[in-house]
């Protein structure tokens with residue numbers, strides 16, 4: 001009888017094995033999708049946290065369904081394996097209808113992978129670099145833009161504090177970062193009370209809500225057919241994109257009228273000349289100048305201003321950290337001189353602080369959605385061409401197997417026992433993405449973050465109005481909820497004379 005039972009068990013096992021599909025055809029695990037909406041209702045207010053929870057349950061590669069679309073979500077180590085080791089396969093963008101409204105429908109950032117996209121990205125990247133971090137001269141010119149904006153901002157902060165006690169820094173940070181890129185892109189900055197400029201740059205939150213991973217406007221097109229909040233958001237999105245594009249296009253048209261080949265004034269001039277000439281013009285005609293400027297100016301706005309909001313918030317939330325930043329600067333720099341980019345190697349705690357802000361807040365928790373350009377596979381799962389891919393950067397920055405107590409803000413984690421910056425660890429922070437779609441503004445942004453942080457903290461003390469929370473709104477960028485600060489100049493002697501105005505090392 002036991003022999004019979006054993007034979008039956010072996011037979012059952014054999015049948016099970018024979019029915020098992022080959023590795024490559026395994027279906028990707030994930031939560032049960034509801035009819036019509038799929039898993040949309042489960043995303044909640046913080047989809048990146050929900051995805052990280054699912055990754056613990058199903059592994060770093062899992063799938064969900066959002067409305068009509070299947071979405072594969074990559075977390076943790078799977079991100080590098082996909083974006084770096086299978087770079088081309090994961091370099092696409094989905095053909096979402098919202099993406100077609102960005103930069104007049106010719107956006108590089110929201111456009112799909114292909115020959116034109118490659119030429120477009122290469123040109124945009126080299127032009128940005130040529131006007132910011134490309135060589136020592138452009139770096140210094142860019143640094144001078146940043147320095148004069150931060151000085152303007154410092155004066156404004158101090159005046160607002162005198163007037164109101166505590167004030168919300170958000171709008172000033174938006175205008176300030178927009179001015180830096182406006183100077184580099186269009187050779188022009190705006191005053192803080194310029195209503196048109198404030199309107200153009202002040203509506204970013206609506207943009208990022210619509211294009212952030214997990215936004216449902218593109219996966220439930222039927223929501224467009226009757227009045228509801230999603231439809232309203234989508235209409236606002238279309239309107240703000242066309243307003244923003246008109247603003248940029250007017251700048252490009254003005255430049256075309258006054259351009260002189262011998263004297264390239266800014267990124268717009270450089271791009272006009274490049275698009276008009278040689279090899280690339282076959283793929284990128286003059287009609288690509290405004291969209292590219294829209295991409296560069298647009299991509300820099302919300303990202304940089306959100307980063308700065310977090311920096312100010314973290315400074316007031318962790319006063320000990322603010323003090324330690326000031327102590328390091330006071331030890332290394334002459335108090336009568338402004339910090340410069342050359343001081344970077346001498347300020348490891350400042351660098352550790354910036355990396356910890358990026359890691360801890362992970363303020364771009366998910367990249368812009370990707371798509372697969374070919375049939376491909378990950379960890380033995382087949383992923384067909386055209387699948388929507390979400391990249392969860394937050395999951396890597398908060399992985400407890402990589403970071404000791406990831407939910408604690410601790411810049412010290414990036415310093416070794418001699419106080420030097422651990423570069424292996426800083427390169428593990430993921431916020432500019434990886435691979436073919438890696439941010440083209442990374443170098444420029446890191447330089448700006450260093451200058452903003454050092455200039456502000458060198459000059460000022462920041463105190464927050466209580467209660468200080470780190471709560472945020474989800475979108476392509478995580479935006480801190482409104483908060484108030486008071487700002488005073490550190491050196492009483494400077495008092496009404498305002499902040500110091502120049503670096504000591506003459507460039």
Ligand code: HEM
Nearest residue numbers: 109299300303307364367368431432433437439440441445
């Ligand atoms: C702290 C500031 C910034 C952060 C954290 C950041 C991060 C990112 C991320 C996560 C992406 C999406 C990558 C992907 O989809 O895989 C991206 C794309 C992009 N960023 Fe940035 N960015 C920042 C600043 C800037 C600036 C200042 C510029 C302007 C030069 C810029 C230009 C772009 C462009 C053009 C793309 C699209 C790239 C493509 O699709 O190939 N970014 N950025």
